[in-house]
Amino acid sequence: MSSITLDSKVPSGPLAEKWDKHRFDMKLVNPANKRKYTVIVVGSGLAGGAAAASLAELGYNVKCFCFQDSPRRAHSIAAQGGINAAKNYQNDGDSVFRLFYDTIKGGDFRSREANVYRLAQVSVNIIDQCVAQGVPFAREYGGLLDNRSFGGAQVSRTFYARGQTGQQLLLGAYSALSRQIGLGNVEMYPRTEMLDLVLIDGHAKGIVVRDLITGEISSHAGDAVALGTGGYGRVFYLSTNAMGCNVTAAYRAHKRGALFANPCYTQIHPTCIPVAGEHQSKLTLMSESLRNDGRVWAPKKKGDNRPANQIPEDERDYYLERKYPSFGNLAPRDISSRSAKEACDDGRGVGEFGRGVYLDFSDAINRLGKNLIKERYGNLFDMYERITAENPYEVPMRIYPASHYTMGGLWVDYNLMSNLPGLHVIGEANFSDHGANRLGASALMQGLADGYFVLPYTIADYLARVGAQNISTDRQEFKDAEQQAREKTQKLLSINGSRTAESFHRELGHIVWENCGMARNETGLKKALQMIPELREQFWRDLKVAGVENSLNQSLESAGRVADFMEFAELLCQDALHREESCGGHFREEYQTDEGEAVRNDDKFTYVAAWEHTGYGKTAELHKEKLEFENVKLATRSYK
């Protein structure tokens, strides 16, 4: 078990030359030989969709899978605000190095230098590519691209398409993917869910899937597998993720030996619409871009339940502006979220349940006029009104943090390959680029960087080294994995207890949110680590799944995903317990300054925690990849 050595495969040489050098050092697959290889891509979001399209353009055979009814519906589509790129079109001092530095610092010095630098380098190509595809980014009257600023940066480098940037970028990737499907280079499998990863002689050579319409379980073989299956934010049950988002593909790969890195790095986004009641199934994000013009405040007085517009100016606490004068309302997400929690814990929260703060646009409307605000954020204001029945042009929005993104994920090396040869992991599903906290407008950048500009190069190196193997799904390894998947499905259906998977998921989410949410401590984490296995045991004893195996069965789909969250939640809390420091989104209450700022422990924890699965219900084994910083100095993050 402990024989695993984590080799990040970061190339030698100066930071700025690593990627160039590496591209030259990697093996290539001859154009005429590419058609001899099949690559399996699971997920069709920004990372998966972009990778499937790009690999097919290069000449590989690609099979792409998604659980939605169309690849266009992957949850990347819901990203609102924008995508960063070091174009320096605004002439405000941006550069590749500055984007790199902001991202490393934003991640609280817990990401890999070389990966982040490469991300900043290719960011400029992404914008070019998307414009060429016809993505209608916002423009200025002269016809050139417009930018706005986002949290954690003091330059304007964020490109956007109204409040629908994720949608437009995804539709760009979807159009490229559609073209390749039409040309016959990609076989697309919608409404198909991955249930297992298949290893042949230790290499990832295929997957087992369930056809969500017929219920049929079958296998697909290839020369390499790429997972672009997103994050695990729904471990909290309530999150801004789509209802179908899940950890299943990543977790089942983990159970086959892939290491899971830094699961405790979860992002709780500061600006979401607060919970309205017990019926709530998901939370809705209000884009961070709103903080360009909105001012965040809470009443100074505890329990002040006057309507917002009756609270005079001098009785309002614009706490972000007060605490972080140089970044103000654009302080990074982890810091903004914790500050909102502090205000509410202090009894100064607003709204029915006291879990909310104001995001106020009245100053901006007075300064810029309602029309300009409408042009910038109209769709977000409309969405807010639809959900809350309040008009944000007249009363301030109420916001509260919610689970939004997960920085942790399957461990990958510089080539985006996991410790299992052949298994590549891209986008949110891997752990690589955001460290302990992700800055706004960086997720779209990373997903597309991995899919368009990194994986297509690095996967060739693996394929060229192992050669085309033309593996058949008749092999015993596939038959065994299929059999296990069928048995698991039948087991879920046969318990016939009294509670639905949904109700178990709610309870699990509550445990994880309370004990491993925005702030964590040893007592709470130990409590969670006791409660989760108990709940899991109850799940396998008392679950009720309606319907039958061989049909479209949403109850069964949900049960399978919740079963994985039940195991994964324990890993998340275990990682959070072991990391005895505060960094980024991982805030351990024991490690803070007198002012409540995070205190890292660089001597002990400057490493990636990569966990190895050791068996159901058993404690995972820790492997460490030491993080080396040669180009930036580890410093205490300051946004003051």
Added chain:
Amino acid sequence: MNITLHVWRQKDANDPGAMEVYTAKDVSADSSFLEMLDMVNEDLAQKGIDPIHFDHDCREGICGMCSLVINGVPHGPQAATTACQLHMRSFKDGDAIYIEPFRARAFPVLKDTIVDRTAFDRIMQAGGFISVNTGGAPDANAIPIPKTAADKAMDAAACIGCGACVAACKNGSAMLFVGAKVTQFANLPQGQSEKAARAKAMVAQMDLEGFGNCSNYSECEAVCPKEIKVEVIARMNREFLGATVKSSS
């Protein structure tokens, strides 16, 4: 509030299907329409009845997966709003609500209210793209695009591909959907070189899938959650006509 639901239940594609009646009790006005269905489903599951199947994912009006006809209107009574963003405050205590799938020849029912919309994907595969491979794109600012053109392209690009336009149309026409994509690219310089081929290929696939023609009732525009205008249909017809004339000359 208490609501009586009349819901289309259909076991699979071959089942004839029928309306069933359920009750939703103690529904909060702040809950969303789909959360109300979640509650009913929890109740049905407790009774050992297969829950009402409905497509949904993001629940914030952008993925386009939800597809319910509510009281005869795709996505329900609120304008510019998907079913997932509709809230129960739009209804009142004692209401009867009818829930059915998006119905069209090209959208066969798979189960209950879930329909197969892969015909939309096939139209996109026929021509809903600009043929550019990854890499080698010129600098993003190399071609200035007037803001008005970019805004028009964005208005059309806002389509979420839900299919409400098809469900609302008595002809089951997909012209609003196809027109939106044709219009997006027709407004951009990048889309010019393929515009004739694109219009022809997408229209041909649209016809092949069994979608009907447009007879100018604008029902599609009325139900579109993203407020795509029927002008995109005019634009598509113009592009298509232009393409046909060009190729025959």
